[in-house]
Structure formats: structure tokens, C-alpha cells
Amino acid sequence: MDINYFKSQKFKEDLHELLETVIFVIVAVSLIRFFVAEVRWIPSGSMRPTLIEGDRIIVERFSRFYSDPQRGDIMVFYPPFVELKNGPVLLFKRLTGFFCNDIAYIKRVIGLPGEKFEIKRDKTGAYTVYINDKPLDEPYIKSKYEFTPCEDPRVNCGPFIIPENNYMMLGDNRAYSYDGRFWGTLDKKQFIGKTTFRFWPLTRIKMLTTGENTSYNQPQ
Numbered sequence: 001m002d003i004n005y006f007k008s009q010k011f012k013e014d015l016h017e018l019l020e021t022v023i024f025v026i027v028a029v030s031l032i033r034f035f036v037a038e039v040r041w042i043p044s045g046s047m048r049p050t051l052i053e054g055d056r057i058i059v060e061r062f063s064r065f066y067s068d069p070q071r072g073d074i075m076v077f078y079p080p081f082v083e084l085k086n087g088p089v090l091l092f093k094r095l096t097g098f099f100c101n102d103i104a105y106i107k108r109v110i111g112l113p114g115e116k117f118e119i120k121r122d123k124t125g126a127y128t129v130y131i132n133d134k135p136l137d138e139p140y141i142k143s144k145y146e147f148t149p150c151e152d153p154r155v156n157c158g159p160f161i162i163p164e165n166n167y168m169m170l171g172d173n174r175a176y177s178y179d180g181r182f183w184g185t186l187d188k189k190q191f192i193g194k195t196t197f198r199f200w201p202l203t204r205i206k207m208l209t210t211g212e213n214t215s216y217n218q219p220q
Helices: 003-007 009-035 088-096 210-214
Strands: 037-041 056-060 074-077 105-111 116-121 127-131 166-170 191-200
Touching: 037 191, 105 127
Parallel strands: none
Antiparallel strands: 037 056, 056 191, 074 105, 074 191, 105 166, 116 127
């Protein structure tokens, strides 16, 4: 390339156009990630069998502006023990996803604000979640018999009342999930978005709406 090109007006115009394009792309990506949706991948087995290691999912973000999470929703969130700092560089990373190291978890909404939560084990060794003293039907969990024991001093099986604007989050793989039993309830301000679609691998493509994914029956 002619070295004179870099000194020409054409080079300045091309550079200006390139910078405008880059800025537009960054702004567009940031707006889409913050207001619409983003792509995430599953790094652990805490949500087995619903989600397994390596699954790619779409996390929808716009509904959080007009509605609260519902029981059975699979949510991505910042855990309560992570303090999010909001400097300009950190905000840029969080909005765009470029070089972002924020810790995010994915679990299912089990208990809602104001409800009584408890986990009990019966004579057969099966564990059941109780909401307001009524058993919760959970066909999506890996096993009723594979739970972190309530006798474990790290675990809080209740009973307790979930505080206002807080939610009880549990993984579907109850023997291998670091969730609300260990770190307590989650403030709604920590939510990032709701998982709506698994698009990879191709053999596991599926919509992950609350009704289809959980077959949840509201306690009577």
C-alpha cells in the first residue's frame, strides 16, 4: 500500500468511518445485552438434568423491567456475596461482556417473598421442599434422594420466612449445587435475566419456559 495513503484525506475519512462503526457496534451490543438478551454457557453440573456442562443458553433480560421472577423460572444472577463495583471500566466490561470477570450463578426460583420455606426428609430418605407447609412437586430435580443432608452444618433447610424482595434459589442437582441453602436468600436486584432457550448442542435444543421445563403444580 502506498505510504502516501496514510497521509491523505481518504485515509482520515476511512479511519473516521471505521471508528464510527466500532462505536456503533459496541453501543448496539451493550444495549442488546442490557435490555434484550445475552448468550451464556453452563460451566457446572448444578442444574442437571435440566442443564448440563457445555450447554449454551439464551438469557432474556427485558422482562425484569416490568415483572418479578416466578416460581420455576431458571434465573441467572450475581450471588449475594459478590459486591459489584461500578467504575466506568467495570461497567463497560459488564455491559459489553468484553473481558468481564463478574461471577454469575444459574439456579431455579423455588421460594417467593413472604413464603415459608423448609426442606424435610421422610422415612425412606427422600427430601421434599415445603412452601407454606405444603409439599412442592419438583419433577425436574435430579433425585429426591440425592440432597446435601440437612444435618450438614453449612446447610439451612429452614423453616424460615423469605424476606421481602428476596427469593430462595436452588439448583436442580441438589447434591451438587452451591445455592440458597448455603448462602441464604437472594435480593431481586441481583438478577440478570431469565433463561428461555437452550440452543446448543443441537441435539438438546429446547425452549425453557417455566411451564414446559418444570411441570410445576401450584400447591393447593
